[in-house]
Amino acid sequence: MSIRVEGITKHFGQFAALSDVTLDFDKGKLVALLGPSGCGKTTLLRIIAGLETADHGRVLFDEEDATERHVRERQVGFVFQHYALFRHMSVFENVAFGLRVKPRKERPGEAEIRRRVMKLLDLVQLAWVADRSPLQLSGGQRQRIALARALAVEPQVLLLDEPFGALDAKVRKELRSWLRQLHDELHVTSIFVTHDQEEALELADEVVLMNRGRIEQIGSPTEVYTAPASAFVYGFLGSSNQLFGEVKDGYLDTLGARVALPTRETVPQRAAAFVRPHDLHIERGEGHGVPATVRRILTLGALARIELSAVQDSRAFEVELPLRDLSALALTQGETVRLVPTAMRLFPIEEAASP
Amino acid sequence: MAGAYANRKVLPGFKLTLGFTVAYLSLIVLVPLTAVFLKTSVLTADQFWAQITAPRAMASYRLTFGASLLAAAINAVFGLMLAWALVRYSFPGRKIVDALIDLPFALPTAVAGISLTAIYAKNGWLGQFLEPLGIKIAFTPVGVLVALIFIGLPFVVRTVQPILEDLDTEYEEAAASLGASRWETLRRVVIPALFPALLTGFALAFARAVGEYGSVIFIAGNMPLISEITPLIIITKLEQYDYAGATAIASVMLVVSFVLLLVINLLQAWVARSGGKES
Numbered sequence: 001m002s003i004r005v006e007g008i009t010k011h012f013g014q015f016a017a018l019s020d021v022t023l024d025f026d027k028g029k030l031v032a033l034l035g036p037s038g039c040g041k042t043t044l045l046r047i048i049a050g051l052e053t054a055d056h057g058r059v060l061f062d063e064e065d066a067t068e069r070h071v072r073e074r075q076v077g078f079v080f081q082h083y084a085l086f087r088h089m090s091v092f093e094n095v096a097f098g099l100r101v102k103p104r105k106e107r108p109g110e111a112e113i114r115r116r117v118m119k120l121l122d123l124v125q126l127a128w129v130a131d132r133s134p135l136q137l138s139g140g141q142r143q144r145i146a147l148a149r150a151l152a153v154e155p156q157v158l159l160l161d162e163p164f165g166a167l168d169a170k171v172r173k174e175l176r177s178w179l180r181q182l183h184d185e186l187h188v189t190s191i192f193v194t195h196d197q198e199e200a201l202e203l204a205d206e207v208v209l210m211n212r213g214r215i216e217q218i219g220s221p222t223e224v225y226t227a228p229a230s231a232f233v234y235g236f237l238g239s240s241n242q243l244f245g246e247v248k249d250g251y252l253d254t255l256g257a258r259v260a261l262p263t264r265e266t267v268p269q270r271a272a273a274f275v276r277p278h279d280l281h282i283e284r285g286e287g288h289g290v291p292a293t294v295r296r297i298l299t300l301g302a303l304a305r306i307e308l309s310a311v312q313d314s315r316a317f318e319v320e321l322p323l324r325d326l327s328a329l330a331l332t333q334g335e336t337v338r339l340v341p342t343a344m345r346l347f348p349i350e351e352a353a354s355p
Numbered sequence: 356m357a358g359a360y361a362n363r364k365v366l367p368g369f370k371l372t373l374g375f376t377v378a379y380l381s382l383i384v385l386v387p388l389t390a391v392f393l394k395t396s397v398l399t400a401d402q403f404w405a406q407i408t409a410p411r412a413m414a415s416y417r418l419t420f421g422a423s424l425l426a427a428a429i430n431a432v433f434g435l436m437l438a439w440a441l442v443r444y445s446f447p448g449r450k451i452v453d454a455l456i457d458l459p460f461a462l463p464t465a466v467a468g469i470s471l472t473a474i475y476a477k478n479g480w481l482g483q484f485l486e487p488l489g490i491k492i493a494f495t496p497v498g499v500l501v502a503l504i505f506i507g508l509p510f511v512v513r514t515v516q517p518i519l520e521d522l523d524t525e526y527e528e529a530a531a532s533l534g535a536s537r538w539e540t541l542r543r544v545v546i547p548a549l550f551p552a553l554l555t556g557f558a559l560a561f562a563r564a565v566g567e568y569g570s571v572i573f574i575a576g577n578m579p580l581i582s583e584i585t586p587l588i589i590i591t592k593l594e595q596y597d598y599a600g601a602t603a604i605a606s607v608m609l610v611v612s613f614v615l616l617l618v619i620n621l622l623q624a625w626v627a628r629s630g631g632k633e634s
Contacts, residue, residue: 049532050532051528051531051532070531071528071531071532072531072532072534072535072536074532076532077532078528078529078532080525080528080529082523082525084523084525084526084528084529086526086529086530086543086544086547086548087548088547088548089547097530097533097535097543098533098534098535100543101530101533101534101535101536101539101543102534149529149533150532150533152533153533153534
């Protein structure tokens with residue numbers, strides 16, 4: 001089922017959680033709503049589910065207006081951040097819940113319920129815990145049961161609120177690839193909310209970046225990472241160094257130094273330059289670039305990370321380079337060097353200052 | 356044995372606390388209760404039997420235990436609704452209502468009895484409207500029930516309230532998203548989660564009602580065989596210096612109350628076991 005939200009606005013008191021959000025979710029896609037906490041992503045998810053009502057705007061399922069439809073009739077599977085498994089029921093009964101509460105005419109018989117629940121438990125690879133209480137399961141298992149329970153009613157849409165938020169790093173990674181496989185098997189239109197960029201980029205077909213109740217960018221994981229549409233997106237995805245200054249004849253004047261612009265793009269007069277840590281080079285001797293002092297040298301596997309601070313106002317910079325380049329450089333702590341960007345993105349300074 | 360060792364190591368003072376608990380319980384609860392049975396032992400078995408099965412006594416058991424169970428059941432239903440309203444909604448004056456709940460705890464029971472009688476008597480605020488309809492409350496068993504409902508209410512509200520506060524609305528949302536109607540959600544999700552607390556509240560309200568004296572005697576009218584409660588029979592016997600007779604009736608109350616509370620406790624344990632158990 002395809003979903004469209006149109007002009008959704010939602011206020012909580014004075015706080016604008018969503019302002020005029022319009023979005024399309026294509027059938028069968030796995031879409032991530034990504035953004036910092038308080039950006040409105042969970043609110044949007046809950047509005048799509050019908051757990052929250054928008055102040056303005058419409059929600060359309062397959063081009064049909066579903067704004068007034070009750071959550072019961074929307075046929076959405078919702079997986080809660082803390083799973084919300086019914087504690088007084090066994091795992092089996094939790095999954096069977098959606099079938100048991102169907103109106104008498106549609107309710108399958110006991111044997112059919114049993115068959116369908118066991119099939120779902122097989123799907124999430126947890127048939128062996130059917131008779132246990134949810135309280136006896138680990139976080140990752142609870143998550144999978146919550147998913148099986150949501151799938152039991154054969155939803156048209158699957159909505160997941162921070163699905164891996166409450167799990168430890170290792171389980172999170174495992175479940176992530178497992179969920180991707182499951183989605184490829186089922187092809188249910190799925191939307192999940194996350195604040196973890198790695199999760200969104202790894203898992204989703206499409207990433208929707210949100211900030212302060214607005215959409216910043218929509219695109220494939222590669223698109224949003226390599227071509228950020230705004231300063232916010234650049235800053236939010238991956239780490240970056242920022243330089244603020246005036247642009248004049250191919251140079252950026254910043255921190256009392258001149259930095260040659262690597263590309264000749266049309267740029268604003270006053271600009272913020274974003275540079276990824278691996279696009280910042282360390283050089284010695286005379287030339288352009290920002291003078292900075294080496295503070296710390298960290299080696300992490302095949303990469304080295306250098307933390308520096310600008311000579312002028314001790315603004316922090318981060319440089320990443322392969323380990324063998326580091327030994328060639330022979331840096332020492334406290335040494336003053338030049339930082340030269342080899343690639344950067346420029347944004348108007350007003351926009352960059354806002355996030 | 357590993358358990359006992361761990362106990363000593365991690366939670367010291369096991370022997371001390373157990374010793375204190377047993378000594379304290381004996382002094383405050385067990386010794387007086389034993390005295391009740393000792394006192395009755397001056398009666399022969401036949402005398403004892405005659406005392407406890409006297410028609411007046413039998414009628415009073417029916418009234419006391421019947422009205423107490425009914426009052427506790429009514430309180431379970433309306434106490435749950437009250438707790439629900441207090442936890443789930445915010446409305447002007449919520450804090451005041453919340454404070455009012457405890458009033459039956461604090462009020463001297465005689466005061467409660469007198470005010471209830473004044474309201475429900477033939478010429479009282481409510482009684483004057485009910486009387487023409489043929490509904491008599493004061494000086495009838497119904498009056499006893501009203502008094503017992505009044506004093507038992509806080510028990511249910513106060514036991515259910517904290518559990519309800521912990522019950523995240525997420526569970527109800529989950530049920531709704533799975534297609535459950537409001538009624539199904541209540542029946543399958545909310546009530547089962549609250550049931551152990553509800554049962555505790557019921558047991559407490561019941562226990563309190565069985566032992567209630569002060570508020571009931573004013574409104575009951577205390578007509579033998581009709582609206583006379585068992586505690587009153589005990590008091591009456593005491594006033595006639597019939598200590599053995601009084602304690603005989605008292606021992607019946609003790610045993611019946613104990614059995615009923617034990618049944619409720621077992622039911623609770625069973626509910627806890629068949630529901631989710633903590634891992």
